[in-house]
Ligand SMILES: [Zn+2]
């Protein structure tokens with residue numbers, strides 16, 4: 014049975030060969046090879062990348078999920094297993110997640126005969142794009158799950174810390190875009206053109222008035238413009254401008270309000286400056302919502318394993334496409350410390366591998382208790 018050293022080795026190999034969302038072909042092959050070498054069944058599903066494995070027997074089943082994709086970031090950490098895929102990096106720690114959940118799969122395989130039910134182990138693609146969970150749920154492989162369990166490593170917490178919250182855990186993440194079509198001209202002859210840069214300036218200000226002027230003091234939201242572009246040089250009036258950003262909300266009414274204001278602002282800018290504005294609003298994952306009872310169970314398991322359990326007071330403004338499961342099945346998602354000086358998505362993100370000492374056991378114990386009902390007596 015694989016041990017901590019094997020988990021570390023798996024993690025390092027995944028780290029060395031990261032792949033972008035939806036292109037996790039080699040990662041999927043590597044996962045298959047490892048699972049098959051332990052005689053673990055892989056379900057026959059129409060998935061381009063990612064897979065679902067299964068151990069156990071019986072009607073009832075629970076699911077455990079890891080993500081498998083990396084990010085378009087040039088790694089700045091130097092170690093023996095630095096990314097060899099230039100410009101791609103496991104900067105969100107999904108390599109750690111995969112190694113942990115492989116530890117869960119192999120650990121559960123070892124005690125398969127004792128399990129009073131099945132465990133479907135999800136290796137999910139494209140988490141960073143926000144729609145990877147749907148590619149799994151669309152296969153119906155998780156339909157009927159008694160529970161879906163997941164986790165994310167958390168850099169600012171120590172490896173012995175475990176954080177969780179019942180109810181809303183992360184924000185809904187949406188993306189918006191504006192394409193402004195003006196009319197280019199010589200910089201010296203503005204009357205012959207229709208300058209999208211001026212409209213752009215107004216647009217930025219207007220978008221930033223939504224949270225301050227259209228929401229109540231008791232509503233929570235973030236609206237961030239992350240990219241703006243227009244023009245190529247100093248003496249030409251550009252003909253186009255582009256803006257994109259993100260909206261983070263915890264409540265569907267607030268989410269709808271912001272979406273409608275973003276559309277209205279696009280229309281208003283169009284009229285005011287007499288040019289064309291195309292507004293696009295894309296719904297990405299909703300909020301992860303933790304099931305109350307499963308959260309209590311998770312806390313119990315984490316305490317049994319001597320984790321320092323922290324109850325979160327507020328949800329996080331980050332997104333997590335685990336929401337795709339939590340919207341459909343009773344689910345619980347937790348954070349386990351990975352003690353990195355640099356945050357997730359940072360080119361110097363460098364998690365402490367000792368997170369692998371206990372993270373797999375959290376899921377193994379949890380699954381046993383859910384399937385074999387060993388929680389009642391404690
Ligand atoms: Zn990420």
Ligand SMILES: [Zn+2]
Nearest residue numbers: 105106107165
């Ligand atoms: Zn992540």
